[in-house]
Amino acid sequence: MPELPEIEIVKRSLIKMINKARIIDIKISRKSKYLILHFTKKILLIHFGMTGKFLVLNSKKKEIAKTSFYYDLNILPKHNHIYFFLSGGKTLIYNDVRRFGFMKLYNNRKINDVKHISKLGPEPFSKKINISYFKNIIKNKNVNIKILLMDQTFICGLGNIYVNEVLFMSNINPLRKCKKLNNNEIKKIILNIKLVLKIAISKGGSSIKNFNNTDGKSGSFQQLFKVYGREKKFCSSTPCKGIVRKINISNRSSFFCNKCQK
């Protein structure tokens, strides 16, 4: 782990090499849960971990600390880690309470060759996600469907919350062995993956604990969760009177209805 002397060297090196340098061009893309900033000669790969967020403030450098912006939105400036001071007076801030997020800067090269990206499976909206792809993979897999959908080499971009929702919408128990699923169930899973992600995007995402867009505003999709976080509550699909159970699968909370997700 780098300690004080190493960081001091980095600081001096950065001042020597890129102090006063300006970013002159930038494109932005997404792969799975990674945000990718494409500069003219560099690529910045960003993962938000659990609580990472970007904020854009109209304030200039000296005004940042005293703006009431943070307090109105329940964001603490003590968790600001990176400031990008931009021409025109705006500031891009990276704020991360848990600090599980990271940024890595690469020389310009094919982003698909980067370690974090190269092993990822197809994107959820890709045409590669179809019944034959599923059947091909699951015939040799002994894991349950929850584990399969969480496996980023199988399909990328799905996390615990959305996998819970997808399985609920598909009436499939998270512990079902994936190789036992029939065609109809696979179809439902594929459809619901695309559906739940589209709806969540249209609602501005979910704000379980800590997602904000760059205005500092929360998304609203968490109000539409049908099963995640609803332990001991009635099943939200009518007229089912089942109760939502919570179990642990591979150290992650899994919620399911005891009646309509047999």
Place this chain on the structure above:
DNA sequence: TTCTTTGTTCCGGA
């Protein structure tokens, strides 16, 4: 003090 949270990685056993 312990538990929870997420995505990712690692390790041991089969």
Place this chain on the structure above:
DNA sequence: GTCCGGAACAAAGA
């Protein structure tokens, strides 16, 4: 070597 389940790790708040 591969597969799978479980644990560990990061940090902070409840």
